[in-house]
Amino acid sequence: MVLRRAKRPNPEPSRVVIFRWDLDKTYLKSEFETLRELVRIPFEKPEDKIAVPGVVPLIRSLRQVATQAGRDVRVYFISASPPQIAKAIKEKLALDGIEYDGIVFKNQLQHLVRGQFRNLREQVGYKLTELLKSRANMPPDSTEVLFGDDWESDPIIYSLYADVLANRLAADELDNVLTTIGVAPKLITQAHELAAAAHHADVVTRIYINLERRTPPAHFRLLGTRLVPAFNYFQTAACLYQDQHLTLPAVAHVAEHLISTSGYTPERLANSLADIVRRGHLSHACAIAVREYLHARGLLQRRRVVGARLSAWQRFLRWLRAQPAPPPASPAAINYQTLVAEWRGTR
Amino acid sequence: MPTIAIDAMGGDFAPDEVVKGVAQVSLETDIQCTLVGDELRIQEILNATTYNPENISIQHAREFIDMADDPKAAIRAKRHASILVGARLVAEGDADALVTAGNTGAAVLACAQHFKPIHGVRRAALASVYPRQTEYPGQDELALLLDVGATIRCEAMELVQFGLMGGAYARRVSKVASPRVALLNMGTEETKGGDVLVQAHRQLKAVPDINFIGNIEGNDLAKGKADVIICEGLLGNVVLKMLEGLAELVVDLAGTAARENWRWKLGLMMLASGFGRLRDLTDYAAYGGAPFLGFEHLLIKSHGRSNARAIKNAVKVAAKAVRDGVTREIATAIERL
Numbered sequence: 001m002v003l004r005r006a007k008r009p010n011p012e013p014s015r016v017v018i019f020r021w022d023l024d025k026t027y028l029k030s031e032f033e034t035l036r037e038l039v040r041i042p043f044e045k046p047e048d049k050i051a052v053p054g055v056v057p058l059i060r061s062l063r064q065v066a067t068q069a070g071r072d073v074r075v076y077f078i079s080a081s082p083p084q085i086a087k088a089i090k091e092k093l094a095l096d097g098i099e100y101d102g103i104v105f106k107n108q109l110q111h112l113v114r115g116q117f118r119n120l121r122e123q124v125g126y127k128l129t130e131l132l133k134s135r136a137n138m139p140p141d142s143t144e145v146l147f148g149d150d151w152e153s154d155p156i157i158y159s160l161y162a163d164v165l166a167n168r169l170a171a172d173e174l175d176n177v178l179t180t181i182g183v184a185p186k187l188i189t190q191a192h193e194l195a196a197a198a199h200h201a202d203v204v205t206r207i208y209i210n211l212e213r214r215t216p217p218a219h220f221r222l223l224g225t226r227l228v229p230a231f232n233y234f235q236t237a238a239c240l241y242q243d244q245h246l247t248l249p250a251v252a253h254v255a256e257h258l259i260s261t262s263g264y265t266p267e268r269l270a271n272s273l274a275d276i277v278r279r280g281h282l283s284h285a286c287a288i289a290v291r292e293y294l295h296a297r298g299l300l301q302r303r304r305v306v307g308a309r310l311s312a313w314q315r316f317l318r319w320l321r322a323q324p325a326p327p328p329a330s331p332a333a334i335n336y337q338t339l340v341a342e343w344r345g346t347r
Numbered sequence: 348m349p350t351i352a353i354d355a356m357g358g359d360f361a362p363d364e365v366v367k368g369v370a371q372v373s374l375e376t377d378i379q380c381t382l383v384g385d386e387l388r389i390q391e392i393l394n395a396t397t398y399n400p401e402n403i404s405i406q407h408a409r410e411f412i413d414m415a416d417d418p419k420a421a422i423r424a425k426r427h428a429s430i431l432v433g434a435r436l437v438a439e440g441d442a443d444a445l446v447t448a449g450n451t452g453a454a455v456l457a458c459a460q461h462f463k464p465i466h467g468v469r470r471a472a473l474a475s476v477y478p479r480q481t482e483y484p485g486q487d488e489l490a491l492l493l494d495v496g497a498t499i500r501c502e503a504m505e506l507v508q509f510g511l512m513g514g515a516y517a518r519r520v521s522k523v524a525s526p527r528v529a530l531l532n533m534g535t536e537e538t539k540g541g542d543v544l545v546q547a548h549r550q551l552k553a554v555p556d557i558n559f560i561g562n563i564e565g566n567d568l569a570k571g572k573a574d575v576i577i578c579e580g581l582l583g584n585v586v587l588k589m590l591e592g593l594a595e596l597v598v599d600l601a602g603t604a605a606r607e608n609w610r611w612k613l614g615l616m617m618l619a620s621g622f623g624r625l626r627d628l629t630d631y632a633a634y635g636g637a638p639f640l641g642f643e644h645l646l647i648k649s650h651g652r653s654n655a656r657a658i659k660n661a662v663k664v665a666a667k668a669v670r671d672g673v674t675r676e677i678a679t680a681i682e683r684l
Contacts, residue, residue: 218395278405279390
């Protein structure tokens with residue numbers, strides 16, 4: 001009975017789905033905390049670059065599942081790295097067997113030559129304008145799922161992008177936010193123009209933030225339930241299953257990969273699953289479905305209520321009381337001024 | 348990697364400090380931690396802190412025993428209290444050891460209710476560690492005192508068993524090859540202390556597995572002569588509370604002196620680094636907690652005022668004791684007696 005009721009509650013994705021990925025710390029385990037590590041990056045060979053555990057099977061599965069379901073799927077990468085390292089990155093993606101439809105790099109050399117030193121580190125203006133430019137070439141009815149990390153400004157950039165497209169952010173408010181963040185005036189004007197020209201629709205269904213820095217999840221509370229802070233790609237995969245972008249075998253594939261290549265254990269995966277449920281991003285019904293499927297394949301431990309001898313009726317009541325699935329996106333308006341003030345306080 | 352159950356609701360600063368301490372463990376080690384307590388409250392605290400969810404699970408317990416509760420009555424009335432659920436987790440094999448900073452009496456009773464005593468052990472003993480002088484480089488700065496409250500009066504054989512249990516713990520956790528065991532008494536002569544202590548002295552001397560160095564007096568406790576000091580619970584508890592009281596008194600006196608006279612203040616400032624070292628040595632947070640010995644499973648009891656650091660270290664001590672097979676070592680020692 002549980003499995004019958006455990007159908008995924010969220011609506012099916014649209015005919016065309018776009019998955020946008022940040023590169024460093026989201027796809028690649030890039031180390032640039034020290035100057036030495038930063039200097040080493042351009043000289044890294046493709047085979048030296050390491051992908052974040054679980055990301056490769058996840059991206060491959062996203063494409064595979066969408067194709068099987070007859071959906072058009074597109075994968076794009078956006079990076080703040082300079083084009084000088086594009087060759088190594090493209091080769092790395094090829095080595096990992098990742099098919100993609102586009103990749104954007106930040107022309108740091110151009111900023112350096114023009115003396116635009118502020119633009120070297122500034123990511124919000126750069127990424128927002130690149131995302132909006134790319135969106136102009138996408139089918140209007142396509143939906144998007146965005147993937148970033150907690151190192152720089154991905155949560156705020158992606159949220160701004162989603163709200164600009166959904167027409168939830170007035171032009172002057174966008175200007176104010178970008179000015180407060182310190183985006184160059186030229187980029188603000190460009191973002192303004194692109195936003196005005198965009199086809200307005202609520203197309204961003206989810207934003208996944210890889211908590212590479214282990215930022216406390218509460219830091220993202222102002223960004224609503226559309227944004228899912230995830231500690232690993234197993235949590236992300238489970239949520240993508242809920243949104244019908246992945247199937248249970250695909251989630252199992254990610255779990256298997258984490259166990260076989262990254263030292264994960266069934267216990268660690270079980271803890272991750274319980275965590276994402278407790279944080280309200282995954283419904284109990286979906287978690288049960290994932291747990292049962294993975295347990296049958298020996299990939300996950302079944303949790304038991306210690307010491308409690310529950311009757312079938314008590315178990316049924318407990319299941320009925322389980323909280324409903326979170327909504328697919330947050331229509332509630334985000335107060336960006338408060339958000340930016342808080343965000344700057346933590347940087 | 349061992350799984351440690353932690354009573355999230357026990358302690359003066361619970362659940363906040365307990366959860367934060369476990370969050371630190373989850374980031375620094377691969378120890379699997381099971382937080383036992385109010386699930387919603389625990390997750391709320393985790394959400395606001397840096398943690399690794401892969402190493403943390405939560406076992407909901409809808410009740411908890413307060414520090415001020417009468418242990419016996421509370422254990423009877425609150426069957427779903429976090430300390431009882433935690434003990435049950437360990438007893439049923441879902442965790443390897445239990446850590447609590449909560450009500451000591453309730454913790455002892457919870458263990459007695461759910462843990463099986465090691466075969467041959469007549470009475471379990473609650474241990475405590477305290478700072479002492481070191482006699483040689485590399486010597487552990489902490490000595491083990493047991494029992495500090497699980498019993499009131501003991502028989503001679505029970506004191507002998509305390510010596511074996513304390514010795515096993517010191518061998519495994521403090522890595523002392525042959526821990527020196529002493530009997531706390533009112534004189535060093537073996538005829539002192541009444542029938543029980545005289546008999547215990549005689550029996551301890553005859554046990555080959557114990558490196559018994561004789562009686563030790565109160566004034567020698569801090570001198571580092573012994574690694575394990577055994578005594579009846581009543582005496583141990585008085586000693587422990589007195590040591591804590593003295594430490595607080597010294598700090599209070601120093602503070603008063605500094606306020607009274609600028610020359611004293613200057614003197615104290617010059618001694619600041621020395622005081623710092625003393626503070627580090629007597630800081631309960633550094634050693635985390637002490638074990639409750641005599642059961643097939645281990646309980647690490649942390650100070651009631653434990654902060655996140657103390658909890659973190661208590662969990663590490665518990666994991667170390669599990670990894671190093673302390674209870675197995677005790678069982679072997681008791682079997683050979």
